[in-house]
Amino acid sequence: MNFDLRETAKDHKIIVAHRGVSAGNIPCNTMTAYEIALMQGADMIETDLNHTSDGKLVILHPTMEHYHLDFEGCINDMPWEEVSKLRYANFDGTPTQFGLITFDDLLEQFKGRCYINIDKFWSNPVEIYKAVKRHNMLDQIVVKSHMKDEVLDVLEEVSPELAFMPIVKEEHAWHERIKARNINYVGVEVVFKQDDCYLASDEFGEKMHRDGVLVWANSIVYDYKAVLSGGHSDDTAFTVSPEYGWGWMGDRPFDIIQTDWPLMLIDYLKKTGRYYRK
Numbered sequence: 001m002n003f004d005l006r007e008t009a010k011d012h013k014i015i016v017a018h019r020g021v022s023a024g025n026i027p028c029n030t031m032t033a034y035e036i037a038l039m040q041g042a043d044m045i046e047t048d049l050n051h052t053s054d055g056k057l058v059i060l061h062p063t064m065e066h067y068h069l070d071f072e073g074c075i076n077d078m079p080w081e082e083v084s085k086l087r088y089a090n091f092d093g094t095p096t097q098f099g100l101i102t103f104d105d106l107l108e109q110f111k112g113r114c115y116i117n118i119d120k121f122w123s124n125p126v127e128i129y130k131a132v133k134r135h136n137m138l139d140q141i142v143v144k145s146h147m148k149d150e151v152l153d154v155l156e157e158v159s160p161e162l163a164f165m166p167i168v169k170e171e172h173a174w175h176e177r178i179k180a181r182n183i184n185y186v187g188v189e190v191v192f193k194q195d196d197c198y199l200a201s202d203e204f205g206e207k208m209h210r211d212g213v214l215v216w217a218n219s220i221v222y223d224y225k226a227v228l229s230g231g232h233s234d235d236t237a238f239t240v241s242p243e244y245g246w247g248w249m250g251d252r253p254f255d256i257i258q259t260d261w262p263l264m265l266i267d268y269l270k271k272t273g274r275y276y277r278k
Contacts, residue, residue, distance in 0.1 A: 003115060003139040005163060005186050008043060009214050009255040012276045015266055016117060016258040017042035018220045019061075027068060027088035029059045030098045031109060040263035044115035044142070044256075049103060051124055056080035057103035057131060062120060070095070103128070107135040117142045122151070129159040138162060144189055144216075147174045155183050165189050165216055170197060172204070179211065187214035187256065195230040195248075205253020216256040219249055219265065234261050242268045250274030 008014055020033025021040055027033065034045045048061035052075055065071045070089040080102075088098045110116060121128055121143040132141050144165045145151045155164055165187040166174055178185045188208060190199035198204050200217075208215050218228040221235045229249060237245025242264075249257055250269050259265045269275035 005115065005142070005214060005256075006212065008115075010277055013250070013254070013269060013274070014043045014115075014214075014256040015041065015262050016044040016046055016115075016216075016256060017262045018046050018258050018260050019048065020045055021260070021262065023091070025090045025094075025096055027090060027096060027098055029061065029068070029101075030088060031101050031106070032098065034106070034110065037262055038110075038114055041266045042114065042262040044117055045110070046117040046119055046258060047106065049118055049120045049123065049128065050075060051127075052080045052083050053077055054079045055127070056083070057124060057127060058083065058100045059103065059106055060100055062123070075100075103131055104135070107131065107137055111135060111137055111140070114140070115142060116140055117144065119144070121145070122154070125154055125158050129162065132162070142186070152178065152181050152183060156181050160184060163187075165214075167191065168199065170199065172199065175208075175211070175213075185213065187216050189216040189218070190254075191218070191228050192230060193227045195232075197230070200230065200252055202253055209253070214255040215253055216258065217249060217252065217254040219246060219257055219259045221260075234259055234265075237261075237265075237268075243272075247272060247274070 017037030019028035021036040022028035022033045029048055037045050047059050050060040050062050051057050068088055069086050070093055071086060075083045083100060086100060087095045090096050118141060122145055132138055138161050142163045144167050147166045160182050161184055163184050163186040167189040169191045172188060192199045205215050219234045221233050232245050232248045246265055246268050
């Protein structure tokens with residue numbers, strides 16, 4: 001499989017599965033959750049990266065030990081030998097058979113199969129880059145960050161080949177500065193509170209596309225008070241209507257949509273003629 005985000009986006013909307021697909025006894029950020037995401041048609045999986053006290057890169061959202069593992073410690077203070085014995089809890093807080101997975105195992109499992117968005121890249125950029133390069137997977141990886149000058153400095157020095165997307169809110173003042181750097185600037189993640197925000201407009205999308213930059217938007221909800229895409233989300237797709245939640249996003253110049261419900265989102269976009277590029 002050839003991995004080129006711009007080429008993939010020419011064919012269809014790129015769908016990202018936020019932490020895989022989890023429900024019932026299947027916790028997020030597990031190998032099974034990611035496999036389910038691919039079964040449901042996701043093009044990309046989003047992963048949360050963390051590390052142990054002895055430097056082992058593992059998949060777990062930082063500071064979420066209590067919520068995901070029902071554990072009152074911090075894996076940053078523990079060696080991998082101890083961390084490997086921990087088990088995820090399910091949605092009822094009951095321990096499951098699923099343990100934490102290493103970054104190396106994740107890369108090997110999904111090599112040649114999908115794009116991978118590494119969240120929390122900035123906690124260990126050198127080690128993460130070396131691991132990706134060791135597995136020969138640079139073309140499958142996407143990293144994102146809120147913007148500051150040191151982010152660009154690190155990217156240019158450590159990993160200029162990695163596909164990078166800045167995360168911008170309400171406006172994108174960094175566009176020309178990133179273009180001027182030796183960085184693989186493939187897209188921008190937009191976050192906005194109001195539907196009429198410039199970042200959600202056709203004008204903005206056309207400007208980005210002219211410069212070869214894709215636009216990523218989120219239908220996920222991780223905190224209902226933190227609005228990511230106006231009032232349009234996975235939640236409102238169910239509580240208001242699929243047209244209001246997902247149809248609106250499908251009509252915008254968004255090339256990439258991150259969701260917790262990839263199968264249903266893809267199905268709706270296909271049924272309404274918004275999935276494939278015309």
